[in-house]
Amino acid sequence: MTPTVARVVDRVVEGPGTVTLVIELSDALTAPAPGQFNMLWAYGVGEVPISLCAVPPLTNVILHTIHDVGAVSHALCELRPGDQLGVRGPFGIGWDLTPARGQDVVVMAGGIGLAPLRPVVEAILADREAYGQVAVLLGARTPNDLLFPAETAAWSLSLQVETTVDRSAPGWTGDVGVVTTLLGRIRHNLTDAVAFVCGPEVMMRFGARALLDRGVSAEGIQVSMERNMQCAVTMCGHCQFGELFVCSDGPVFPWARVESMLGVREL
């Protein structure tokens, strides 16, 4: 439960209220897997779980994209190169890419949900031949909130990348609407596809439902859950979701595992 002291070496403003911190650790952590998270500690404010937004080759450098939504995330977003923070992790069970090998893939991200999915896309690109047709569906509130525009533009050279926003803005010529509508742009058959979904819970429920309608199996859909987390080691109780501890049984779950519980209000 004691963090390691780490140092911000770079800070990239991704958009309004969203910052990527490049963090150098004094001691290398266990190599993280895509979909895992760290507890980031803003001194004197508190700790929050933040997914790894990249799996860099160096084990003593980590990247986290943070959305400024509360006291702790605000303090983290305010950090500047040279500032220190605390890190614990990595925790949890991440994305399982094994069943996706040799199959078509759908990556569906809403808002900051793209951050934990970016290492999935990077892993696919690093071994492009191992996967079938790959579609990346991105949704954001406004064009300004679209994350990693340079990266997603580069992805579109070798993957199908589709983008939509909830609310348009001057200059936006793309789609307006929820991310699930982008599924219609995928021409290939999705029956044996594997889908990776992360975003607000509502978006994941409707996204999974739309994927099921397109023939993806419930086992073939993986979602990354969010709950209040304070310890990350199955001890504080806050992240319980039915019998699951999201911190250690997840945060990534097969849809089949959580579908019935997500249908229960306020579980």
Next chain:
Amino acid sequence: MEDMFGSDDSRTRYPTTLEPEPAQQDDGAVRKPVAPQPQPQIEPQAFGGPLILTVADVDQLIRRLGADGRTVIGPKVDGPVIGYQPIGGAADLPSGWGDEQGPGHYRLRRRDDDALFGYALAPTSWKRYVFPARSELFRARREDGALAITTIPPARPRYAFIGMRACEIAALDVQRRVFMRPEAPDPTYAANTQDMFVVAVSCGSPAATCFCVSAGTGPEASGGYDIRLTEVNSTPNSPDHYFVANAGTQAGADVLAQLACKPASDSETGAATQIVQAAATAIGQGVKLDDVHELLARNRENPRWDDVAARCLSCGNCTMSCPTCFCSDVVDENPIGDDGVVRARVWASCFGVSYSQMHGGNARTSTSSRYRQWLTHKMSTWVDQFDVSGCVGCGRCITTCPVGIDIRTELEAIRATDTATKYPESVRPQTDEGLAT
């Protein structure tokens, strides 16, 4: 005491591993078979035959444990209640006091004898000694932009607990499964329990709130103690006031040996057995628990949750008094007048406003969802998580509920209105509202 709950001992009925043996159900959820509250078992006579202790011997026992450098905690009249407090000898015990407990009701009452343990149990549990309401994890300072963390090694208090009831010993084991998982043992819990000494006292005067017989945990401890006493006290100031003592560990046998007591006769052990049997009869099979794991798992949409929510104040008393509730907040405290930070772990309640708060909203805003979370976790999902029920049948949640909600009544009401199918389509929310914001 470390191997008291040892799982590889053939005398125990514990599962030999904390790993679940999952059975895949048709809904994809992993469910484990309903198991009664497992009880550690110590063979009678394993550490010598039963002995007879007098009140003076009990006093000596307490003093010797204290002289051995232990912090001795036992029952003591503390204002209007019996509390588990530091004690120095038998004179501190609640001689002649009993308790009267019911839904939202607690009164001390004078007994017509001078029993030392003539009450049911204290309304607050031993939890605060093994899992303190607040514990400091580390301190940190920032000087010239550099963070310096100082870990705080937990104190090792060497507790001796006098007067633990069977349900309370079961609660210790339930919490051990939470805090002492081999992959991440909690240093605070480990430090507070690894050298503890437990003197169990069998129940002779159970309360109306007790349901240990239904939970399979009492009224007599079958293991988990160093010494077990059963108090026999038939008449006021009787010369026949004595305690039948059994050792449950070598440490317990060694302490008893120092007291030089006489062996118990058959009639004396018989009297003790009768007292425990009478207590078991008085408690009775008050509530059916063998099916609650499945019952609650399939009744998440039962309208009874709204009924109880109309009475529940969401105060969290049940979670604070529960001997097994383990939730905590992990907080940064910024003491005034000190430029450092203290990272502390403090008790939390699933009834709390911020318990399930996220940036996107609160997972559980309604009282019905919070009560459902508490009861369903306690009696159902706890089994999935830790292979044991989280309820030991002590009844504290009934006593300490300010509006007298009785967990037994609520379970019966759920059973009476069992929605039978797991998640009926008709009651699934059809709207976008997953999270209330």
